[in-house]
Amino acid sequence: MLTGRRITDTQSFETLxxxxxxxxxxxASGPSVGAFPLERYAQYPMMAMNGSVCRFANTGVTPFFYICDDSAFVRDRLSLILQGVEFAESLAFSPRVIEALIAQAPDALVGRSVYGFERANRPVDGREPMGDRQFAWAARKDADFECDFSLFRQKRNRIGFSRNIDKGYFSSRTIPYTGIQLAYHLGFQQVFVVGMDLDSSKGRFYEQGDDAVGSRLDGDYEDYILPCFELMAKRVVSPAFQVYNLSLESRLPGTVLPKLPLDQLDALLAAL
Structure with a gap:
């Protein structure tokens, strides 16, 4: 079994x-977030990520968790991550994010509930990570991981899903996928993803014009994003763990994740 290594000076996700x-x-941060009536579903726990936290301002809705694993986001959008630190009940940050945030705002995390998390195969004790193929082969023997394996295509060895965030997560190159893995770890049974449009041409709902930061979505979609979601749909999603996409215009096909309009969302929630 692969053992999880926790990040020093942060709380462990194992306890949750x-x-x-x-x-x-x-x-998430796609433009369809603007049309989603956040306040209507305020009684349910919500997870914000990166810049999507600004959608919570002035709504009276407090994010259950705020997650960020990109140190470049701290550099480019410090005011937004500080909103997340202020608004959310708990924080989930990678070591790179914590280091970058403390460098710019030394007291930002004082008194806050911070959980550390890291990508799979990223040891935090100074050891070198395994090669992608070696790790993927080992992960196949661990019930906490679903992972592809290939001797011939290196990228396939980076496709996976973690049921135990304390052992690391697969990034898929898009943070909603990280959030779904965290939701599984925490025990949630129905996950509704807002604003996962996955279209870089539409930008992020909180950016305009020259203020926009470049996106790698188009370059990563075929190699990482789509394969990870396809693996999850086939090997993780079940009657006990369901994931729905509330972005009807999302690039991700409805055959991979079902797309729900609001009336069907309301009916499904009423039936739970």
């Missing part, structure tokens, strides 16, 4: 494993 149930909303 399976502690929750029911539905969770993940709020």
């Amino acid at each position: 494993r399976g502690m929750h149930s029911g539905p969770l909303f993940l709020v």
Whole structure:
């Protein structure tokens, strides 16, 4: 079994494993977030990520978790990550994010509930990571991981899903996928993803004009994003763990993740 290594001076996600149930909303940064009536679903736990936290301002809705694993986001959008630190009940940050944030705002995390998390195969004790193929082969023997393996195509060895965030997560090159893995770890059974449009031409809902930061979505979609979601749909999603895409115009096909309009969302929630 692959052992999880926790990040020093942060709380461990192991203490939260399976502690929750029911539905969770993940709020991403695609422009469709603007049309989503956040306040209507305020009674349900919500997870904000990166810049999507600004959608919570002035709504009276407090994010259950705020997650960020990109140190470049701290550099480019310091005011937004500080909103997340202020608004959210708990924080999930990678070591790179924590280091970058403390460098710019030394007291930002004082008194806050911070959980550290890291990508799979990224040891935090100074050891070198395994090669991608070696790790993918080992992960196949661990019930906490679903992972592709290939001797011939290196990228396939980076495709996977983690059921135990304390052991690391697969990035898929898009943070909603990280949020879904965290939702599974926490025990939620229905995950509703808001604003996962996955179209770089539409930008992020909180950016305009020259203020926009470049996106790698188009370059990563075929190699990492789509294969990870396809693996999850085939090997993780089940009657006990369901994931729905609330972005009807999302690039991700409805055959991979079902797309729900609001009336069907309301009916599904009413039936739970």
